[in-house]
Amino acid sequence: MEKELLAKIQTILEQDKTRLEKELASFAGRNAHNKDDYQAEYPDFGSEIDENAQEVIAFEDRLSLEHTLEDELRDVKNALQKIASDAYGVCKYCGKEIDPERLLARPTSSSCVDCKKKFKGEL
Numbered sequence: 437m438e439k440e441l442l443a444k445i446q447t448i449l450e451q452d453k454t455r456l457e458k459e460l461a462s463f464a465g466r467n468a469h470n471k472d473d474y475q476a477e478y479p480d481f482g483s484e485i486d487e488n489a490q491e492v493i494a495f496e497d498r499l500s501l502e503h504t505l506e507d508e509l510r511d512v513k514n515a516l517q518k519i520a521s522d523a524y525g526v527c528k529y530c531g532k533e534i535d536p537e538r539l540l541a542r543p544t545s546s547s548c549v550d551c552k553k554k555f556k557g558e559l
């Protein structure tokens with residue numbers, strides 16, 4: 437892969453990493469024992485019954501958002517790790533180079549379009 441393109445993708449990934457960490461930090465705290473693990477904070481709207489009910493709903497929303505963002509962050513970190521170890525842009529199934537256009541559109545892609553189609557539903 438061209439160095440220029442790789443540098444561009446790395447910048448995108450680093451920006452994504454910063455954005456995701458910031459978003460997570462806005463409603464979740466880091467696990468003291470594992471800094472890669474975030475834990476959504478329980479909201480406090482008040483002590484009335486309807487406020488407590490809203491807290492439960494808001495907390496469930498936070499938990500599902502937390503998991504989505506954590507998954508994205510994990511993918512971004514994996515991709516950065518691959519760039520660092522010179523293994524980026526190669527399909528994890530067939531070992532062929534992934535189309536640069538696809539990588540630019542979705543820098544966390546770890547499989548080529550052909551394999552993605554083949555394994556659709558499993559990935």
Ligand SMILES: [Zn+2]
Nearest residue numbers: 527530548551
């Ligand atoms: Zn492939």
